[in-house]
Structure formats: structure tokens, C-alpha cells
Amino acid sequence: MAKRLNCPCGEYIEGExxxxxxxxxxxxxxxxxxxxxxxxxxxxFLAY
Known part of the structure; x- marks a missing residue:
């Protein structure tokens, strides 16, 4: 399941x-x- 995303602004977002x-x-x-x-x-779609 996709639980991570890197925003183009540099913010790293991770979810449970x-x-x-x-x-x-x-x-x-x-x-x-x-x-x-x-x-x-x-x-x-953007997450990994």
C-alpha cells in the first residue's frame, strides 16, 4: 500500500x-x- 509522498516543495509526508x-x-x-x-x-497516484 502507498504510504509515502514527497511534495515538490520538499515536504515528506508519511501515513499509517x-x-x-x-x-x-x-x-x-x-x-x-x-x-x-x-x-x-x-x-x-503520486505516492509510493
Whole structure:
């Protein structure tokens, strides 16, 4: 299962599972990159 993602800004995001990763990534995007909204599928596509 994909549980890690490297944001182009340099932030490393890791989740306990896919749901946690999506939640943490969406929170990061909301805080650091307002206006950049990604779907669950888009986030998981970028994750490894």
C-alpha cells in the first residue's frame, strides 16, 4: 500500500495507511499550497 509522498516543495509526508496519507497530504496542501486541491486518486497516484 502507498504510504509515502514527497511534495515538490520538499515536504515528506508519511501515513499509517492510505487513508491517513490522503488526510495528511490534503492538510499539507490546504496549509502550504492553498488552491491546489487533489483527489484521493491523484494523491495515491503520486505516492509510493
Amino acid at each position: 495507511d492510505e487513508d491517513d496519507l490522503v488526510e495528511k497530504t490534503q492538510a499539507h496542501l490546504s496549509e502550504k499550497h492553498p488552491g491546489h486541491d487533489y483527489t484521493r486518486e491523484q494523491i495515491l
